[in-house]
Amino acid sequence: MIDRAYDVVIIGSGAGGGTVALGLAPLAEQGRRVLVLEQGPRLADEEFTGEELEMAEALYADSGGFLTADGTMTLAFGRVYGGSTAVYTGTSLIAEPRVVESWGVPGLSHTDLAERSRRFAEQNNVHLLEPVEINENNTLFAAGCEQAGFEAQQFPVNVKGCRGSSLCNLGCPNAAKQGTDRVQLPAAERRGVEVVSRAEATRIEEKLVVVRVSAAPAGGKGSPSEWEPGEYRVRAGAVVVAGGAVGSPALLLRSGFGKRLPRLGEGFTCHPAFILVGEHSREITNDVGHPKSYYVDRAVEEGYVLETCMYFPFVTAKSLVGFGATNESFLRAFPRLQMILVLACDRATAGNRVAVDSRGQPVVHYRFTDEVVRALAAGTRASARIFFGAGAARVHVPLASPPELRAPEAGEIDERIRPEHFVAGTVPVSAAHLMGGCGMGSSAADSVTDSWGRVHEHPWLRVADSSLFPDSLQINPYLTIMALADRVAEAIREDAIR
Amino acid sequence: MIPPGRRAFRSLAVTIVPGAARLDAEGWQDVEARIEAALRTRPPRLRRGLRLLVLALEWSPLLRHRRRFSRLDDARRTQILDRVQRSPNLLLRRGFWGLRTLVLLGYYGRSEVRRSVGYRADPDGWAALMGDFPTGPEDGIEGGS
Numbered sequence: 001m002i003d004r005a006y007d008v009v010i011i012g013s014g015a016g017g018g019t020v021a022l023g024l025a026p027l028a029e030q031g032r033r034v035l036v037l038e039q040g041p042r043l044a045d046e047e048f049t050g051e052e053l054e055m056a057e058a059l060y061a062d063s064g065g066f067l068t069a070d071g072t073m074t075l076a077f078g079r080v081y082g083g084s085t086a087v088y089t090g091t092s093l094i095a096e097p098r099v100v101e102s103w104g105v106p107g108l109s110h111t112d113l114a115e116r117s118r119r120f121a122e123q124n125n126v127h128l129l130e131p132v133e134i135n136e137n138n139t140l141f142a143a144g145c146e147q148a149g150f151e152a153q154q155f156p157v158n159v160k161g162c163r164g165s166s167l168c169n170l171g172c173p174n175a176a177k178q179g180t181d182r183v184q185l186p187a188a189e190r191r192g193v194e195v196v197s198r199a200e201a202t203r204i205e206e207k208l209v210v211v212r213v214s215a216a217p218a219g220g221k222g223s224p225s226e227w228e229p230g231e232y233r234v235r236a237g238a239v240v241v242a243g244g245a246v247g248s249p250a251l252l253l254r255s256g257f258g259k260r261l262p263r264l265g266e267g268f269t270c271h272p273a274f275i276l277v278g279e280h281s282r283e284i285t286n287d288v289g290h291p292k293s294y295y296v297d298r299a300v301e302e303g304y305v306l307e308t309c310m311y312f313p314f315v316t317a318k319s320l321v322g323f324g325a326t327n328e329s330f331l332r333a334f335p336r337l338q339m340i341l342v343l344a345c346d347r348a349t350a351g352n353r354v355a356v357d358s359r360g361q362p363v364v365h366y367r368f369t370d371e372v373v374r375a376l377a378a379g380t381r382a383s384a385r386i387f388f389g390a391g392a393a394r395v396h397v398p399l400a401s402p403p404e405l406r407a408p409e410a411g412e413i414d415e416r417i418r419p420e421h422f423v424a425g426t427v428p429v430s431a432a433h434l435m436g437g438c439g440m441g442s443s444a445a446d447s448v449t450d451s452w453g454r455v456h457e458h459p460w461l462r463v464a465d466s467s468l469f470p471d472s473l474q475i476n477p478y479l480t481i482m483a484l485a486d487r488v489a490e491a492i493r494e495d496a497i498r
Numbered sequence: 499m500i501p502p503g504r505r506a507f508r509s510l511a512v513t514i515v516p517g518a519a520r521l522d523a524e525g526w527q528d529v530e531a532r533i534e535a536a537l538r539t540r541p542p543r544l545r546r547g548l549r550l551l552v553l554a555l556e557w558s559p560l561l562r563h564r565r566r567f568s569r570l571d572d573a574r575r576t577q578i579l580d581r582v583q584r585s586p587n588l589l590l591r592r593g594f595w596g597l598r599t600l601v602l603l604g605y606y607g608r609s610e611v612r613r614s615v616g617y618r619a620d621p622d623g624w625a626a627l628m629g630d631f632p633t634g635p636e637d638g639i640e641g642g643s
């Protein structure tokens with residue numbers, strides 16, 4: 001074991017960890033030692049090729065195929081310098097007041113989160129794309145919404161020099177997407193914060209982090225770690241856990257914190273989602289241009305949100321229910337495909353939680369509630385109307401049997417698309433907005449941390465990531481995560497003055 | 499996973515993606531190598547489970563149809579896999595899900611197949627398609643805190 005000592009150790013470099021790193025840069029400039037440990041690798045610009053399988057393997061946990069305990073849902077999250085911000089799409093929304101207020105976390109106000117979110121939106125160059133930059137996969141969604149009577153809103157996105165490669169979820173090959181890997185982490189490093197990649201925090205003890213640094217695998221992407229491979233004991237005045245909604249609860253659970261924190265791992269939510277495809281009779285611009293420009297928010301009325309999206313051949317094939325010639329015919333129509341993502345706004349539910357197995361590895365237990373299935377069905381019906389409204393000739397609908405509707409059958413949408421057709425383990429559900437597990441609240445009886453991310457009864461330990469959400473956010477979460485992490489950095493800076 | 503049940507595996511793969519029937523020997527090798535590579539990082543228990551599933555599916559029609567899966571016609575094969583994917587047994591549905599995912603990964607992971615379906619995404623985006631690209635406002639504050 002090699003011993004090291006720092007003033008602050010941040011575990012994870014994603015939306016939360018990257019934000020804390022930059023927030024603590026003033027301390028680093030004053031000579032305090034601030035360290036970020038990142039389990040994943042650090043890639044050079046030219047290693048972002050946009051190739052589906054090789055990028056998924058390099059950037060995602062389990063190559064993007066992490067499954068829930070019963071194998072019925074895939075969870076996508078990054079394991080790389082920048083965390084999931086290296087693979088997110090960069091749609092940038094500010095939390096709704098009704099959601100933050102419904103959490104009822106003492107000391108947390110919507111006004112404060114919104115103000116901080118706006119600051120990060122500016123830092124990340126968030127803006128609306130010009131009409132000329134928006135492709136037909138997106139404009140057809142807007143046109144279909146108008147036909148079908150839905151209100152489409154434009155997503156602000158955080159790009160700078162976007163060339164419209166549509167490859168955001170495979171890591172931007174043009175360094176255009178403004179994630180923590182491009183903005184906060186490099187700025188923090190320039191100001192003296194140290195970032196060590198391929199460094200997994202395996203355990204946390206009182207003011208101490210046990211770390212395993214791995215060698216770069218032969219032929220894999222990414223540079224070797226900044227530290228020699230081996231086991232380290234890193235002493236720290238303060239520890240900030242920012243490993244994401246799966247990584248953070250798992251690390252704290254395997255370190256034994258569950259004994260005094262009964263809510264640790266509980267309250268996991270993730271906006272379970274389907275990818276739907278509709279085929280047009282002509283080629284459209286879909287796999288060129290930024291993939292995500294519009295959404296429809298029906299969270300309050302029907303519990304779902306619709307977003308435009310564009311995926312790659314393997315992910316698209318995997319997202320169709322069933323198998324065989326009909327599915328293949330959709331893939332063969334790739335240049336004519338329009339895609340919509342249906343997300344259910346799930347709520348924290350008893351039993352949906354992060355746990356660890358006998359080796360300390362994360363296991364996510366998740367059951368689809370009736371509300372979630374109803375929301376997915378309602379979102380699927382709405383999407384079918386939007387596809388046909390936009391002129392699609394046929395639509396693949398996972399909640400119909402058989403799972404295909406043709407334009408002349410558009411009048412049968414309500415009868416054909418039914419929640420009863422949802423069979424867990426057959427219908428492809430995936431999620432990328434992972435939340436909860438270290439929820440904020442007032443005491444250990446109802447939560448894991450206070451509103452400043454301080455873990456109850458452990459003043460030296462804080463959490464600063466998506467695991468802080470006491471319940472789902474019902475919109476794309478990264479700006480809110482940054483806002484929460486910014487509060488954590490502020491609290492640590494204040495502690496340092498005292 | 500593949501060698502002992504290669505014929506069984508390929509007949510399953512062709513039922514899942516009929517286009518796989520057009521693969522030549524090199525194409526199959528490529529598909530199978532991708533699947534093996536994806537399985538390399540997975541727990542051995544998963545690899546064993548998948549191998550068992552392939553063999554079980556191969557032999558399952560013997561009683562009813564007096565033939566192995568790989569000797570059946572397309573319609574019968576499709577019927578059998580459809581029953582498996584709708585099975586009341588979650589373990590079986592999961593197993594089929596895993597197998598289906600691997601076949602799709604092996605097949606659609608091939609650059610030839612991606613090209614043949616007309617997938618055009620390119621790091622150069624608009625410029626690759628049209629020789630030019632539109633730009634938006636670029637005045638961000640990089641790295642400010």
Ligand SMILES: Cc1cc2nc3c(=O)[nH]c(=O)nc-3n(C[C@H](O)[C@H](O)[C@H](O)COP(=O)(O)OP(=O)(O)OC[C@H]3O[C@@H](n4cnc5c(N)ncnc54)[C@H](O)[C@@H]3O)c2cc1C
Binds near residue numbers: 015016077199466479
């Ligand atoms: C494909 C995809 C698209 C998305 N699109 C959007 C979008 O458009 N808009 C939006 O708002 N949100 C989007 N999201 C969600 C958003 O990216 C995440 O919610 C956000 O990044 C989560 O931040 P985080 O800090 O909690 O975790 P992450 O960003 O996931 O970072 C956690 C990091 O911690 C590291 N880590 C974990 N455990 C350890 C350990 N023990 N030791 C060391 N390091 C560890 C991980 O390797 C990882 O790098 C998307 C997500 C995905 C996957």
Ligand code: SF4
Binds near residue numbers: 164165171172
């Ligand atoms: S669409 Fe723009 S932001 Fe997304 S990967 Fe391509 S260049 Fe990067």
